[in-house]
Amino acid sequence: xxxxxxxxxxxxxxxxxxxxxxxxxxxxxxxxxxxxxxxxxxxxxxxxxxxxxxxxxxxxxxxxxxxxxxxxxxxxxxxxxxxxxxxxxxxxxxxxxxxxxxxxxxxxxxxxxxxxxxxxxxxxxxxxxxxxxxxxxxxxxxxxxxxxxxxxxxxxxxxxxxxxxxxxxxxxxxxxxxxxxxxxxxxxxxxx
Numbered sequence: 457x458x459x460x461x462x463x464x465x466x467x468x469x470x471x472x473x474x475x476x477x478x479x480x481x482x483x484x485x486x487x488x489x490x491x492x493x494x495x496x497x498x499x500x501x502x503x504x505x506x507x508x509x510x511x512x513x514x515x516x517x518x519x520x521x522x523x524x525x526x527x528x529x530x531x532x533x534x535x536x537x538x539x540x541x542x543x544x545x546x547x548x549x550x551x552x553x554x555x556x557x558x559x560x561x562x563x564x565x566x567x568x569x570x571x572x573x574x575x576x577x578x579x580x581x582x583x584x585x586x587x588x589x590x591x592x593x594x595x596x597x598x599x600x601x602x603x604x605x606x607x608x609x610x611x612x613x614x615x616x617x618x619x620x621x622x623x624x625x626x627x628x629x630x631x632x633x634x635x636x637x638x639x640x641x642x643x644x645x646x647x648x
Contacts, residue, residue, distance in 0.1 A: 458522055458557060458560070459533070459559075459620065460560070460561040461536045461537070462538060463564035463593075463597070463608075464571050464589070465586035465587075465593065466570075466574035466586065467574075468608055468613055468616060469537070471613045472617050475613050475617040478632075479621070480532055484525075484534065487537070488535065488537045489537070491508075492509070492514050495517075496508055509539065509541065509544055518548055519547065519551055519552060523555060526558075542601045545602065560604075562605070562606055562620065563604065563605045564616065565605045565608065566607070568594055571594075575587050
């Protein structure tokens with residue numbers, strides 16, 4: 457099973473994915489950004505695009521990699537990744553589903569004010585790249601193709617993970633990490 461956690465920057469995708477990894481004994485986090493970084497590093501400047509998702513190669517790598525993992529493991533693959541373009545959603549998630557893979561997709565939704573506040577807590581300035589993407593992401597994710605919206609404005613990461621578990625029909629275990637170990641990833645994401 458693939459769980460794709462979508463949402464604007466600051467929605468809590470990565471922290472929710474980490475929480476799920478520690479509450480599901482067979483969860484694995486797959487970060488499609490790594491494929492984007494690889495492409496950016498290994499193509500000439502003349503081929504660069506403002507957003508690596510615009511590269512057909514990126515969408516192909518992500519789809520094929522997820523299909524490969526889904527076909528060869530019983531692990532739950534958790535994908536924290538913003539995707540706002542309906543055609544890219546269809547090209548990746550729609551095709552995975554058409555090929556018979558179980559993909560549970562949801563959007564962590566929050567108001568622009570909440571998102572800006574969360575980004576500010578992480579150290580992102582109001583003119584940072586992530587903050588400048590908020591309006592575009594919120595508008596793009598309002599398309600009906602992006603199903604299963606979960607309003608997270610007043611939810612903790614643990615509450616979001618529990619809601620995903622219920623909606624996806626998964627039995628989550630207790631997170632046995634110490635308080636410090638649960639907070640450390642959240643603190644380091646703020647410093648980054």
